[in-house]
Amino acid sequence: MPTSIPEIPENAPFSAEQRAWLKNYLSELVSKLGPAALPSNTAGKPRALFFYGSQSGNAQALSEGYVEIMNGDGWAAEAVSMEDHAKVDLKHEPLILVITSTWGEGDPPDTAVEFWDKFKSDGQSKLPNSRFSVLALGDTNYADFCEMGKLMDARLEELGAKRIAPRIDCDVDYEEPAEEWFRVVTSKLDEIGKEVFTTTVTASRESAEVESTEDLPFGKKNPFPSALKYRYRLNLDPSPRDTRHLELDLEGSGLEYEVGDAVATYPLNDPALVDEVLAALPFNTAVSIQTKDKKKLPLRDALMESFDIRTVTKAILKKWAALTCHPYLHAVIEDDAEVAKILDGIEIIDLLYDFPADFKSGQDFVDLLRRLTPRLYSIASSPKKHPNEVHLTVAKVTYETKGRVRKGVASTFLCEGMGEGDTVRVFMQPTKHFKLPTDLSKDVIMVGPGTGIAPFRAFLEEREVTKATGRNWLFFGNPHEATDYFYKKEFDAMQESGVLTKLDLAWSRDQKHKIYVQDKIRENSEEIWNWLENGAHFYVCGDAKYMAPDVERALLESIRKFGGMDDEGATAYLKKLKDEHRYQRDVY
Ligand SMILES: Cc1cc2nc3c(=O)[nH]c(=O)nc-3n(C[C@H](O)[C@H](O)[C@H](O)COP(=O)(O)OP(=O)(O)OC[C@H]3O[C@@H](n4cnc5c(N)ncnc54)[C@H](O)[C@@H]3O)c2cc1C
Numbered sequence: 001m002p003t004s005i006p007e008i009p010e011n012a013p014f015s016a017e018q019r020a021w022l023k024n025y026l027s028e029l030v031s032k033l034g035p036a037a038l039p040s041n042t043a044g045k046p047r048a049l050f051f052y053g054s055q056s057g058n059a060q061a062l063s064e065g066y067v068e069i070m071n072g073d074g075w076a077a078e079a080v081s082m083e084d085h086a087k088v089d090l091k092h093e094p095l096i097l098v099i100t101s102t103w104g105e106g107d108p109p110d111t112a113v114e115f116w117d118k119f120k121s122d123g124q125s126k127l128p129n130s131r132f133s134v135l136a137l138g139d140t141n142y143a144d145f146c147e148m149g150k151l152m153d154a155r156l157e158e159l160g161a162k163r164i165a166p167r168i169d170c171d172v173d174y175e176e177p178a179e180e181w182f183r184v185v186t187s188k189l190d191e192i193g194k195e196v197f198t199t200t201v202t203a204s205r206e207s208a209e210v211e212s213t214e215d216l217p218f219g220k221k222n223p224f225p226s227a228l229k230y231r232y233r234l235n236l237d238p239s240p241r242d243t244r245h246l247e248l249d250l251e252g253s254g255l256e257y258e259v260g261d262a263v264a265t266y267p268l269n270d271p272a273l274v275d276e277v278l279a280a281l282p283f284n285t286a287v288s289i290q291t292k293d294k295k296k297l298p299l300r301d302a303l304m305e306s307f308d309i310r311t312v313t314k315a316i317l318k319k320w321a322a323l324t325c326h327p328y329l330h331a332v333i334e335d336d337a338e339v340a341k342i343l344d345g346i347e348i349i350d351l352l353y354d355f356p357a358d359f360k361s362g363q364d365f366v367d368l369l370r371r372l373t374p375r376l377y378s379i380a381s382s383p384k385k386h387p388n389e390v391h392l393t394v395a396k397v398t399y400e401t402k403g404r405v406r407k408g409v410a411s412t413f414l415c416e417g418m419g420e421g422d423t424v425r426v427f428m429q430p431t432k433h434f435k436l437p438t439d440l441s442k443d444v445i446m447v448g449p450g451t452g453i454a455p456f457r458a459f460l461e462e463r464e465v466t467k468a469t470g471r472n473w474l475f476f477g478n479p480h481e482a483t484d485y486f487y488k489k490e491f492d493a494m495q496e497s498g499v500l501t502k503l504d505l506a507w508s509r510d511q512k513h514k515i516y517v518q519d520k521i522r523e524n525s526e527e528i529w530n531w532l533e534n535g536a537h538f539y540v541c542g543d544a545k546y547m548a549p550d551v552e553r554a555l556l557e558s559i560r561k562f563g564g565m566d567d568e569g570a571t572a573y574l575k576k577l578k579d580e581h582r583y584q585r586d587v588y
């Protein structure tokens with residue numbers, strides 16, 4: 001039965017230090033009871049459910065942040081992932097605040113697929129006693145912008161729940177609109193009156209299963225420490241790029257995956273940056289702090305593994321402004337244009353140097369930071385060919401802003417931070433929208449320039465092992481053939497053995513004019529049309545911003561030209577391919 005943190009009696013025979021240790025221990029114990037553990041002292045308080053659908057952690061982080069704020073304001077708020085939908089009974093929830101992202105092509109995040117299937121079905125109970133509002137996270141680079149939030153919003157209304165504040169759809173810079181949504185929601189709640197939402201805690205939650213991470217199998221809630229078995233650089237000198245092939249050990253993890261899935265990794269921050277941040281802090285840093293998961297850790301460990309020590313958002317800058325005496329930051333903090341200029345290319349370490357702030361403690365400082373979120377990587381191996389291993393193709397992110405070299409957290413950790421034998425915590429992220437045809441006789445066309453090649457190495461290995469009779473056509477591209485031809489030997493061998501039926505390569509910088517995979521698609525448009533008409537599946541992986549839309553345009557041109565269609569006809573043809581799961585993209 002869930003419980004609140006027990007009070008330590010005043011007369012208990014403990015020193016202040018022992019008392020603090022015990023309090024922390026008990027708090028950790030209670031927090032380990034998991035999301036089902038609504039403290040018993042919440043009965044009689046207004047109840048709010050933040051029900052989130054999140055894949056890479058944004059919606060989760062927002063939900064958890066808002067829960068903290070509302071609980072500080074006397075609510076019994078709780079953040080529950082749609083993945084754990086069985087732990088809540090929506091018809092007993094007086095206030096449902098949905099925060100959800102959209103994935104794939106207008107699809108729910110994978111953690112919300114099961115819930116959404118149930119929620120949209122006819123059997124779903126009506127929700128006449130619930131009030132709701134939806135915050136939708138998305139990216140305008142995708143055609144189905146914030147689709148999942150829109151669908152949730154409409155479905156909640158259809159089920160009779162009353163909307164208390166309009167849905168807000170957020171683009172990649174979601175923090176400010178999210179804050180606005182939360183502000184509107186909370187002011188609406190003030191108008192309605194908290195007492196309307198006061199209920200006793202629902203029975204379903206109290207009887208829900210209590211989990212501690214130690215008892216859990218390895219997975220999202222208990223990531224597996226996977227050792228690096230082997231790594232090599234895929235680019236050759238003198239390429240300035242650094243993309244690595246990694247082989248991680250899954251032996252004993254019980255983790256399973258299919259080709260098309262991704263691995264989520266929890267990186268560690270760069271130790272040199274952590275030490276620089278510590279040195280710039282204005283207080284004794286040999287302290288322990290509480291992480292967002294309510295774990296007590298020495299500050300250095302927490303900065304290594306739990307907090308995003310790079311990102312500065314507008315919300316962080318505003319909080320920072322309240323803690324610094326810096327006259328310039330004070331003067332411009334309400335000026336959006338100036339704030340945008342400050343935020344451009346800045347990181348936490350720059351704030352520490354440029355706008356020294358009066359943090360009283362380590363906790364003050366970390367409370368300002370975002371949680372370090374897992375990064376996803378497309379799986380580059382077939383489990384049938386490499387049992388107990390998972391392979392990745394990771395491009396190291398390095399760039400310069402404000403005269404400083406900046407390093408992507410996860411890619412740097414995976415490519416150079418961890419050594420062979422070191423571990424990285426991982427879990428599998430199944431992808432429902434990126435799957436090989438089950439009918440092995442079907443042809444597949446794969447377009448994967450750069451790191452987009454990863455899932456197609458896995459697809460080809462899988463097709464080899466399963467002896468698929470369908471043909472396999474790969475489009476790959478990168479700047480230079482001599483230095484950037486990833487997996488050349490493997491693809492040569494696959495061509496020789498007949499697994500790789502056709503290979504088209506686009507080396508963008510080997511000649512004066514740039515050649516990209518979309519150009520290769522145009523060159524081959526008649527044959528592509530013929531393959532499609534023969535039932536082929538068409539896959540795209542890699543860059544979402546430029547490559548994927550360009551490839552789609554080239555594909556539509558082939559359909560128009562050789563299918564004898566106008567624009568509308570070609571779009572309808574492509575939509576049909578999508579509906580039949582024959583046009584699938586995994587772009588990021
Ligand atoms: C489904 C999926 C599959 C993926 N598969 C792969 C894969 O197979 N291989 C792979 O390498 N990656 C893959 N990614 C991307 C990967 O998840 C990470 O986003 C990537 O490695 C960067 O993470 P990081 O922690 O190193 O960088 P972060 O610390 O997250 O830093 C990246 C951030 O730095 C900033 N930035 C980057 N470049 C610049 C610049 N030039 N100027 C200014 N700012 C900049 C941007 O704000 C960017 O968001 C995939 C992503 C998804 C969603």
Ligand SMILES: Cc1cc2nc3c(=O)[nH]c(=O)nc-3n(C[C@H](O)[C@H](O)[C@H](O)COP(=O)(O)O)c2cc1C
Nearest residue numbers: 054055056057058059101102106138139142145146
């Ligand atoms: C592979 C991929 C597919 C995506 N598909 C969509 C989409 O179809 N529509 C959309 O609005 N946003 C899309 N997004 C953007 C995410 O919804 C956005 O990054 C969101 O902030 C993620 O929130 P989360 O971390 O809570 O999952 C996609 C992002 C990725 C990486």
